[in-house]
Amino acid sequence: DKGVEKTRKSFSDRINELFAGFREVDEEFFDDLEETLITSDVGFDMTIALSDALREEIQLKGARNGEEVKNLIVEKMIDIYDQGGEPDVSIAKNPDGPTVVLFVGVNGVGKTTTIGKYAYQLKQAGHKVLLAAGDTFRAGAIEQLEEWGKRVDVPVISGKAHGDPASVAFDAVKEATNGDYDYLLIDTAGRLQNKVNLMNELEKMKRIIQREIPQAPHETLLVLDATTGQNALIQAKEFDKTVDISGLVLTKLDGTAKGGVIFAIRYELDLPVKLIGLGEGLDDLQVFEAEKFIYQLIK
Ligand code: GDP
Numbered sequence: 001d002k003g004v005e006k007t008r009k010s011f012s013d014r015i016n017e018l019f020a021g022f023r024e025v026d027e028e029f030f031d032d033l034e035e036t037l038i039t040s041d042v043g044f045d046m047t048i049a050l051s052d053a054l055r056e057e058i059q060l061k062g063a064r065n066g067e068e069v070k071n072l073i074v075e076k077m078i079d080i081y082d083q084g085g086e087p088d089v090s091i092a093k094n095p096d097g098p099t100v101v102l103f104v105g106v107n108g109v110g111k112t113t114t115i116g117k118y119a120y121q122l123k124q125a126g127h128k129v130l131l132a133a134g135d136t137f138r139a140g141a142i143e144q145l146e147e148w149g150k151r152v153d154v155p156v157i158s159g160k161a162h163g164d165p166a167s168v169a170f171d172a173v174k175e176a177t178n179g180d181y182d183y184l185l186i187d188t189a190g191r192l193q194n195k196v197n198l199m200n201e202l203e204k205m206k207r208i209i210q211r212e213i214p215q216a217p218h219e220t221l222l223v224l225d226a227t228t229g230q231n232a233l234i235q236a237k238e239f240d241k242t243v244d245i246s247g248l249v250l251t252k253l254d255g256t257a258k259g260g261v262i263f264a265i266r267y268e269l270d271l272p273v274k275l276i277g278l279g280e281g282l283d284d285l286q287v288f289e290a291e292k293f294i295y296q297l298i299k
Pocket residue numbers: 105106107108109110111112113114251252253254276277278279280284
């Protein structure tokens with residue numbers, strides 16, 4: 001329903017609205033806060049942890065006005081985020097050759113778009129980038145990546161539709177090494193319905209990549225669609241069991257009411273968020289920094 005879609009507010013809007021109507025710190029305030037967090041898919045456990053921490057802090061510091069309480073929420077969100085696991089580290093560049101990044105995730109989450117945007121960002125930073133169309137399964141996936149390649153002026157290695165993705169990976173790694181590329185970004189097919197196939201396919205890809213570059217892939221990033229809220233969390237758990245993931249990309253955080261899922265994922269899984277997608281444009285990809293993200297969220 002388009003009407004509902006339009007009136008659905010972003011996570012950020014909802015939090016800020018809570019403070020626009022701020023009167024005092026009472027039970028009603030905490031009820032509204034908890035409801036906002038839960039309906040934004042922050043997750044029950046994180047919501048309670050945040051709410052409890054805030055109560056304690058307000059008592060301790062005697063915060064009364066909206067601005068003070070808002071600042072405490074930011075502080076506590078950052079605290080709880082930091083306790084969630086290892087600090088987020090951005091994608092490190094391999095100094096000895098191409099940095100190989102494998103993108104995994106189910107269809108439609110924004111893998112291809114993320115690769116295109118990331119390629120653009122890396123290229124803007126002066127790096128030599130190569131793409132590989134390893135999703136030989138989904139109809140149109142190869143052409144879509146080739147389109148992105150043209151758009152951002154980066155070469156794409158591809159094979160036949162329904163061909164062996166490992167053979168595409170092989171050609172791409174060879175080209176990346178011989179052509180002195182800085183980054184090789186590899187798209188893959190996302191078939192979570194068939195876990196054994198998915199795992200075998202990715203394992204074979206990795207073995208072939210490692211013949212050429214033993215430490216590669218340097219990153220295996222799971223791409224998740226933030227608009228699916230708690231479903232994104234379930235997907236992350238499923239993939240985490242099957243594939244050796246080094247980090248996450250959360251897409252479509254622009255305007256979604258379910259953006260809080262980034263905290264639920266952090267709270268339940270020890271996986272760093274490396275990149276976030278904030279739109280369909282070339283510039284709509286950011287290296288994720290939790291503090292910056294939280295400050296932007298609660299302005
Ligand atoms: P893939 O099947 O995982 O490769 O997904 P695609 O890259 O084809 O993306 C699916 C759809 O999501 C496309 O229409 C993209 O334009 C859109 N999309 C991807 N990332 C974002 C994002 O960060 N924000 C928004 N609003 N749309 C996105």
